[in-house]
Amino acid sequence: MRKIKVSAEEQLKELKRGTVDIIPEDELLKKLKKSYEEDKPLIVKFGADPSRPDIHLGHTVILQKLKLLQDFGHEVHFLIGDFTARIGDPSGKSKTRPILTDQEVIENAKTYSQQVAKVLDMEKTKVDFNNDWLGELSPIDMIKIMAKVTISSVLERDDFTKRFKAQEAIYMHEFAYPLMQGYDSVAMDADLELGGTDQTFNLLMGRHLQKAFDKEPQCILTMPILEGTDGVQKMSKSLENYISLEDTPSDMFGKMMSISDDLMLKYYELLCRRSAEEVSELIGEIKSGKKHPMDAKKELAVEIVNYYHPEGTGEEERKKFEDRFAKNKIPDDILTVDVESGEFKVLDFFRDMEFIKSNGEGRRLIKQNAFKLDGKACKEETLDLKSGSEHILKLGKLRMAKIVVK
C-alpha cells in the first residue's frame, strides 16, 4: 500500500493555508513530487523547547500543520532540544533558560508528548533528542560548524541586531545556539522544518548549514504567531490571554466566544481543521454577510471543543451558552433579590443593580423594548408587585435579575 497517497500539488495547496512563508516554494513542490513518485516520506522537523511543556491553542497552529503532514504520509520528527536545556545559560544572564537535569528533560518530554498527542498521531511521530548528536561533537566538529557561518549573518537576527545597537552584552554562546539548532537539520537530514515566524532565522540557519555540509537543504514553512483572546498580543500563558488544551469544555467554549469577529477570521484560518477550500469559502460568506459572525464563532468553538474533548461536548457547550445568553431561558445561578410588595420603581432598581448609570439611560432602553418582564417587553417604569410572586427582570441581553416579592 502506498504511504503517500495525495498528489504533490494537492498537498502543497493544503499546506499553504495560513502560512507566512514557504522558502522556497518551488523547491518544496519538487520535494513533494519526488516523495510522491518514489513513495518516500519527507523528514519533517519541528523543534520544541523542552523547558516549558504547557501547550495552548497557539502551539496547535503548527501542530495541526504537522498532523496534516502526517496524514499525507510524511515522517514528523518532534525534536526536543535537550542539549541546550542541559547547559542552560552559563552566563547566568537569562532567567528563562534554566539548567535542566536529565530527569527533568525526560519528564518534560513525557508531558510534552502527552499534550501534543491531542493533535499529533504519536504512533507516527518520532521524538528525537538533539543531545544524542550535539553531545557527541568533538571540539573540532564545533569549530567546523562555526567556520560555516559569519558573525554578521548571525548579528542580522532581529533580537541580536537590537541588542547590539543598544550596546547590550551578547555572549558568544548565544551566537552558537542557533548554529547548534541549525546543525540538527544536518544530523537529521531534514527535508522540511516548521516554525513560527519568530523562528525564521533559526530555520534558515538549518538550510544554510545543510548546504555548507553538502546536504540537500531543507525547505522551511513558517506560520503566523497566534494572537491571544485579547486579539492584540501573542497567545501566552503569562499574559492570561490563552486557551489551554487542558481548559474545561465550558472555559474553552466561553473563551472562544469572547474573541472579536476579526480575530475569529484569523482563528478560522489557523485553527479550523476543514480543507483550505472550505475555510476560504466560509470566510467569504462571513465577509459578505451571508453568514452571521456569531454563528460562525459558535461553529468554530464547537469544532475546537469537540477536538480536545469527547465528540459532542462542543454541541453541549453551545447549548448551555445559548441557554444562558442568547435565548430567554433563565440560568440557574441568576442574581436574586428580595423586594417588598406594592409599588416597585424599575429605574431605581436598575440603578441599585448598576445595570444603568442614570434614569435617562434606563428610559431610553425601555423605549427601545430592551426591558423585559418575565420574557415580555415592558414599557412601565413603575410596577405593582403582589406578595409571594416571582419575576424575571431583564435589560438587554446580559443584565438580568430575579425578584422575589415578600
Place this chain on the structure above:
Amino acid sequence: MRKIKVSAEEQLKELKRGTVDIIPEDELLKKLKKSYEEDKPLIVKFGADPSRPDIHLGHTVILQKLKLLQDFGHEVHFLIGDFTARIGDPSGKSKTRPILTDQEVIENAKTYSQQVAKVLDMEKTKVDFNNDWLGELSPIDMIKIMAKVTISSVLERDDFTKRFKAQEAIYMHEFAYPLMQGYDSVAMDADLELGGTDQTFNLLMGRHLQKAFDKEPQCILTMPILEGTDGVQKMSKSLENYISLEDTPSDMFGKMMSISDDLMLKYYELLCRRSAEEVSELIGEIKSGKKHPMDAKKELAVEIVNYYHPEGTGEEERKKFEDRFAKNKIPDDILTVDVESGEFKVLDFFRDMEFIKSNGEGRRLIKQNAFKLDGKACKEETLDLKSGSEHILKLGKLRMAKIVVK
C-alpha cells in the same frame, strides 16, 4: 639550594627593559615576591605558531626574555598550538592556516625546539601541546567558555574591528580561536604570558578567562615587534629583511652592519644580552657622541654572531669586515679585469665599471683624493701601463678593481 635567587625588584627591573606593557605591573611584582618568598617558580606561557618553524632575530626578542625568566628560576612553557593547526582554516578563506597532520605538527615542534634551543635552556623548558586539553573538551565545555565572552569584546580586536567596518566576512570560528588560546592559560595555570604587541588582545583573553573560571589571573608582558634590516617593516622571512638564526656568520655580521644607526639603538634595547643598566649607559654614550655609532654597531654584531655561532666567530667576522671595507687591504674576491698595455684612460674605465656615471663625477672624486692607485692617492686621468704588471684601482671605500695588464 634555592631555585629563585634574585629578588623580585631586581627581576622586575631586568624584565622591564624594552617591554611595551606589563599588565598589571604591581600584580607581577606581587607574584614575583611571592614566588621569591616561597621559592616557587612562576609558570610562564609562550604560545608558538606550529606551522612556521623558521626563527629569526625578531623572535629572539621574546625568547631572550624567556631565557631571562629561566635564569631567574621560573618555569617556561613553550606552547605549541597544535589544536588549531590540526583544524586549519575550515572556511578555506585563509591560506596562511593550512591543516597540519599529526606527523607535521610533531616535525615542526622538533624543528622549533632545535631552533629555540639556540636561546632557551631546553632542559628547563617544558613543551606543551594544547590539543592535549582543547581536544578533550566536550561541546558543553565549549559553550561554557563561549558564555564567558561577549561578541563586542572580541570585535574590539584591531583586525576584527577593521574587517567588520569594511564589511568583510568574519567567520564564527575566528572568534572562537582567541577564546581557545585564552583557555590555554586556564588549563596551564599560567602566571605570566609573553607575546608581541600584536598579541595583546589574545594575552588579555587568557587573563579574562582565568578570572571567569575563578583562577588567579595571569599577568601579561608584551614586547615590541622588531623591525627588519630595512628599519621599516616587521622582520619577516617573506619581506627578505630578516636575519635568520641559521645565517652564516658572515651574512649575519654583514646584515647587522647594514642597519641604520637609529635601528641599531632599538636592536641594542631588544637584542643585546647585557644588563638593563649597561645597555642604557651604552645608548647614552652613543647619543652623546662619546661612542661612535659604527663601533657600537660592530660590538653588537660581534655579540650576536658569537651567540649563534661558536664563541670568537664574531671577532673573526669583525676582522674580515674591517679588512674588506675599512682598511686598505684587498679582499680575495676582488673584481679583476684584463687590460691592454699602454695608455689607460681612468675615467673611461670607471664608467665601464659603473663606478661613476659621468666624467665630471670622476674628476671631482679624483680631486678629493678618492682615487687610489695601489693604495696611494692619484691625480692622473691617464696612466701608462706596463705589460705583465698588476694594479689595484680604488674609488672611495667600496668601488675597487684589480687590473691585470697583458
